[in-house]
Amino acid sequence: xxxxxxxxxxxxxxxxxxxxxxxxxxxxxxxxxxxxxxxxxxxxxxxxxxxxxxxxxxxxxxxxxxxxxxxxxxxxxxxxxxxxxxxxxxxxxxxxxxxxxxxxxxxxxxxxxxxxxxxxxxxxxxxxxxxxxxxxxxxxxxxxxxxxxxxxxxxxxxxxxxxxxxxxxxxxxxxxxxxxxxxxxxxxxxxxxxxxxxxxxxxxxxxxxxxxxxxxxxxxxxxxxxxxxxxxxxxxxxxxxxxxxxxxxxxxxxxxxxxxxxxxxxxxxxxxxxxxxxxxxxxxxxxxxxxxxxxxxxxxxxxxxxxxxxxxxxxxxxxxxxxxxxxxxxxxxxxxxxxxxxxxxxxxxxxxxxxxxxxxxxxxxxxxxxxxxxxxxxxxxxxxxxxxxxxxxxxxxxx
Amino acid sequence: xxxxxxxxxxxxxxxxxxxxxxxxxxxxxxxxxxxxxxxxxxxxxxxxxxxxxxxxxxxxxxxxxxxxxxxxxxxxxxxxxxxxxxxxxxxxxxxxxxxxxxxxxxxxxxxxxxxxxxxxxxxxxxxxxxxxxxxxxxxxxxxxxxxxxxxxxxxxxxxxxxxxxxxxxxxxxxxxxxxxxxxxxxxxxxxxxxxxxxxxxxxxxxxxxxxxxxxxxxxxxxxxxxxxxxxxxxxxxxxxxxxxxxxxxxxxxxxxxxxxxxxxxxxxxxxx
Numbered sequence: 001x002x003x004x005x006x007x008x009x010x011x012x013x014x015x016x017x018x019x020x021x022x023x024x025x026x027x028x029x030x031x032x033x034x035x036x037x038x039x040x041x042x043x044x045x046x047x048x049x050x051x052x053x054x055x056x057x058x059x060x061x062x063x064x065x066x067x068x069x070x071x072x073x074x075x076x077x078x079x080x081x082x083x084x085x086x087x088x089x090x091x092x093x094x095x096x097x098x099x100x101x102x103x104x105x106x107x108x109x110x111x112x113x114x115x116x117x118x119x120x121x122x123x124x125x126x127x128x129x130x131x132x133x134x135x136x137x138x139x140x141x142x143x144x145x146x147x148x149x150x151x152x153x154x155x156x157x158x159x160x161x162x163x164x165x166x167x168x169x170x171x172x173x174x175x176x177x178x179x180x181x182x183x184x185x186x187x188x189x190x191x192x193x194x195x196x197x198x199x200x201x202x203x204x205x206x207x208x209x210x211x212x213x214x215x216x217x218x219x220x221x222x223x224x225x226x227x228x229x230x231x232x233x234x235x236x237x238x239x240x241x242x243x244x245x246x247x248x249x250x251x252x253x254x255x256x257x258x259x260x261x262x263x264x265x266x267x268x269x270x271x272x273x274x275x276x277x278x279x280x281x282x283x284x285x286x287x288x289x290x291x292x293x294x295x296x297x298x299x300x301x302x303x304x305x306x307x308x309x310x311x312x313x314x315x316x317x318x319x320x321x322x323x324x325x326x327x328x329x330x331x332x333x334x335x336x337x338x339x340x341x342x343x344x345x346x347x348x349x350x351x352x353x354x355x356x357x358x359x360x361x362x363x364x365x366x367x368x369x370x371x372x373x374x375x376x377x378x379x380x381x382x383x384x385x386x387x388x389x390x391x392x393x394x395x396x397x398x399x
Numbered sequence: 400x401x402x403x404x405x406x407x408x409x410x411x412x413x414x415x416x417x418x419x420x421x422x423x424x425x426x427x428x429x430x431x432x433x434x435x436x437x438x439x440x441x442x443x444x445x446x447x448x449x450x451x452x453x454x455x456x457x458x459x460x461x462x463x464x465x466x467x468x469x470x471x472x473x474x475x476x477x478x479x480x481x482x483x484x485x486x487x488x489x490x491x492x493x494x495x496x497x498x499x500x501x502x503x504x505x506x507x508x509x510x511x512x513x514x515x516x517x518x519x520x521x522x523x524x525x526x527x528x529x530x531x532x533x534x535x536x537x538x539x540x541x542x543x544x545x546x547x548x549x550x551x552x553x554x555x556x557x558x559x560x561x562x563x564x565x566x567x568x569x570x571x572x573x574x575x576x577x578x579x580x581x582x583x584x585x586x587x588x589x590x591x592x593x594x595x596x597x598x599x600x601x602x603x604x605x606x607x608x609x610x611x612x613x614x615x616x617x618x619x620x621x622x623x624x625x626x627x628x629x630x631x632x633x634x635x636x637x638x639x640x641x642x643x644x645x646x647x648x649x650x651x652x653x654x655x656x657x658x659x660x661x662x663x664x665x666x667x668x669x670x671x
Contacts (some may be wrong), residue, residue, distance in 0.1 A: 020530065022456070022530065023575075024556060024560070025553035025554075025579075162419075184458070184579055184580055187555060281502075283501050283528070285455075285457070293506065297502040297504075298453065299455050299502070
């Protein structure tokens with residue numbers, strides 16, 4: 001087994017996945033970013049500053065919570081929830097935005113740009129840039145703006161400029177295209193704060209490193225609670241940052257890692273977001289990874305009830321985990337995720353993000369095959385306040 | 400020698416520059432693409448750049464994005480584009496370079512893609528999201544099959560990268576005039592002249608300049624110190640304006656003529 005701490009290689013590859021497929025204009029900027037990041041990573045000052053703000057601003061460590069009532073309801077394994085939903089701005093995204101914002105400040109960049117799908121990364125970026133006094137522009141698909149108007153307002157309250165993207169499918173993938181176009185144009189003074197383990201090197205590595213605080217904490221906490229590592233770790237996968245954040249520190253353990261993609265209205269329906277299951281390798285947003293694409297290499301539109309999973313690609317490190325067999329990738333449908341959303345709300349009094357509800361839905365499916373000696377750890381990556389409108393629509397409730 | 404190198408050599412010996420128009424294949428349809436190629440050649444274009452429409456054109460501004468979406472919606476596929484190139488080849492020897500993002504090449508297979516392109520009569524390929532570091536296999540395959548690989552340089556390129564790109568490029572080197580995406584601009588960026596001068600220190604290969612050139616004055620200015628002038632979005636704007644009318648093809652022809660004429664009336668600067 002290759003040492004995961006040595007991945008990616010110096011060209012940004014995880015096995016055959018990853019790389020840097022970008023316009024020439026960005027190549028020097030990516031080298032500069034990589035150098036600055038590696039320098040910061042090994043700097044005690046930077047790490048202390050990051051730890052300080054993660055603790056006092058973001059709200060770390062998050063609890064590892066034994067979900068006793070959910071465990072009883074599913075009559076299977078012992079279920080723990082890693083409560084990333086309790087973080088400032090409501091999801092794991094803040095781990096990465098605090099990290100990258102501190103890096104941008106260290107590099108002397110005054111202007112931050114970011115993309116957002118559901119709005120969670122946009123809100124986390126707007127919060128961090130407000131805190132550190134940097135100018136912030138967020139690109140968001142027109143369709144997502146409609147679906148997540150509350151988050152748009154939150155970003156504006158936090159002082160960010162939200163720019164609607166009306167090209168292509170008007171969702172996350174087009175927002176990333178537009179953010180890259182902005183970066184190509186304003187590369188000299190601008191820092192691109194990418195929100196997941198996707199895109200060109202060094203982003204998949206850097207975002208993974210910032211998010212792996214989730215797995216490091218969870219490992220320590222489960223050892224305290226149970227005296228052993230879990231048998232299974234389950235996390236939802238859109239771009240895959242919360243999943244990689246919790247998987248990575250368990251790479252060398254015997255734990256079974258399970259990533260849950262969105263089957264949308266069914267894997268055969270043409271309305272899904274499960275590239276690791278039904279996709280093929282290709283290049284999107286500067287990286288070589290599994291994609292939803294047609295025979296001509298045109299990238300297809302993804303669909304999921306969870307806006308944060310609505311992405312036709314996935315982080316290259318997940319593609320490598322998939323091929324090497326280190327992680328298993330499965331899917332659940334919109335309907336199953338909505339049922340899990342209700343289940344967690346009713347049993348534990350925790351409203352999960354629809355994204356995270358995918359992980360819960362899969363645990364519900366696997367529970368009957370497991371024993372009460374098994375330990376399952378779910379990454380509860382975000383809270384569901386942002387999703388109540390979507391859920392109400394599905395339940396045909398008028399708010 | 401390739402049609403592209405040949406064209407530059409001939410022009411150089413006459414102390415002239417190449418006008419290189421870009422259009423997106425299939426915008427508004429492939430029959431018009433073929434007619435536009437013939438019209439632009441007659442108007443004085445020396446090399447034609449044909450864009451393969453892509454779902455996620457991240458190096459392109461709004462004009463070419465829209466052209467790509469229109470072409471895709473009209474059902475344009477790689478296979479149909481290559482048939483159109485074959486038809487053009489039956490009547491014309493104008494050098495043709497395909498501009499495509501990397502995924503459509505990768506999806507079909509590098510060797511397969513390049514072989515089909517050469518068989519159809521394509522002379523070179525330009526891949527805006529493929530730096531030479533990632534393009535080693537493409538470059539080797541292209542060399543074996545006999546198709547030019549035109550890599551890009553930008554104002555942000557370092558001396559080390561200029562050497563790398565100059566080494567990997569055949570046919571010509573594409574110098575991006577701005578830090579930015581494609582699209583017509585009112586003013587020519589001052590960065591590009593300096594870029595061209597820096598590139599000349601490393602190579603004698605022909606240099607084409609593109610991104611942002613939209614008027615006869617700008618084309619004339621670039622022609623004073625570059626070997627080729629590439630215009631895309633400004634031509635597509637003419638296509639948009641006359642789309643659906645019989646004037647479309649002749650209007651594009653007139654516009655190309657005005658650019659070529661401006662480039663012909665210039666005092667070229669000593670090379671080197």
